[in-house]
Amino acid sequence: MRISTIQQFNSGVRGISDNYSNATRTQEQISSGKRILTPADDPVATVRLLQLSQESNRLGQYSTNMTAANNSLVQEESTLNSVNNAMGRIREIAIEAGDGSKTPEDLAALGTELEQREEELFNLFNSRNARGEYLFGGYQSSEPPFVKNADGTYSYQGDEGQRSVQIAGSKQVAINDNGKDLFVNIANVNRVNTAADAANTGTGRISLGVVENKSEYDSTFYPQGSVGIVIGAAGDTYEIVDSGGNPMVPPVTGDLEPGDEGGYTVRYAGVVVTLDGVPAAGDSFTITTGDSSPTSTNRESRSILETVALLRDNLNNGDMTTEGKLARRDLIGVTLENMDNAVNNVLSVQTTIGARMNVIESTLNENEEVALINTTVTSQLEDLDYAEALSRLSLQSVVLEASQQSFVKVSSLNLFNLLR
Secondary structure, three states: OOOOOOHHHHHHHHHHHHHHHOOOOHHHHHHHHHHOOOOOHHHHHHHHHHHHHHHHHHHHHHHHHHHHHHHHHHHHHHHHHHHHHHHHHHHHHHHHHOOOOOOHHHHHHHHHHHHHHOOOOOHHHOOOOOOOEOOOOOOOOOOOEEEEOOOEEEEEEOOOOOOOOEOOOOOOEEEEOOOOOOOOOOEEEOEEEEEEEEOOOOOOOHHHHHHHOOOHHHHHHHHOOOOEEOOOOOEEEEEEEEOOOOOEEEEEEEEEEEEOOOOOEEEEOEEEEEEEEEOOOEEEEEEEEOOOOOOOOOOEEOOHHHHHHHHHHHHHHHOOOOHHHHHHHHHHHHHHHHHHHHHHHHHHHHHHHHHHHHHHHHHHHHHHHHHHHHHHHHHHHHHHHHHHHHHHHHHHHHHHHHHHHHHHHHHHHOHHHHOO
């Protein structure tokens, strides 16, 4: 086989170049600490590393979402604690206002404090989270959910949505609660209208009606729409009649028994009223279902701010007549019941907030475990075995040096050295 001089030189250079390239690649691996420098080094592992990198990015985004969600829920929980504290003080003011010895000046002072508490609640309902989003506006997080109208009433401008963020592959968590469910749709115990017949001859008066048993009211009273209370012939009993004045079947009758705060308590189908004064035989009173219009105070629900405003107006009015005192007593009773409903509603939402925060905490732990596993697998696929790489570099250095030395020896062999 004939080998030309140029072929000999090219073969030697190529061998040296290959050996130098192998040693250089191993040196780069040692310098970077990575086994895979290009996809060609290990295509299968490269694909797996790309998948792990994408999963790591997702876990990082989930972690960011969980931090934002937890911060928002902590802010909401803190705000609701403040709301509960304010409502607790409003309840104390209502009880204090029920003291019959209070003067108009005392009531006005309580009304002034109540006005401050009302303003405090209004501001709390328009609270924002750390990102400047309104907590209780539903999806409408950029505008105040509650506004005060020119006539002193309040309106809810948000919606009934609930914003959520993704915290895992198939798991989302709500980061807010809308103000309509929280502060507006509060069950109103005074969802009935009461009136005394104009033809009554006695001094009897009927109080505001209070729904004390909602299920019984919904199933029995509401379908009837209206009932009447007719005082018996002796003036010490009553009978419930339908809207046409006909006795119930079977008859519903009872004795007029004094209530805890004076007057006579009458209960029917989940509704309780008080008859004050001295009703005469044959006098009648009516109880009808409330008006569902937004401006009615006897609708099924009443907002917290509206309940507070009604009591504040009454205290500032300072009516000290007998009728005024009785009306104040009735309104205070309704206010206390409605505030209790509001507190229970807020506490129920706080319970769900705690549950959501627990979900975030458990998911965070799960994601951290997955991230640790991914890091371990990534290290196994990508990181360099230094002992093996250093041994390989030593061998490659010897081979490179041998190829260089042999090239020098072989390249010096030629016929021209024998010519004289």
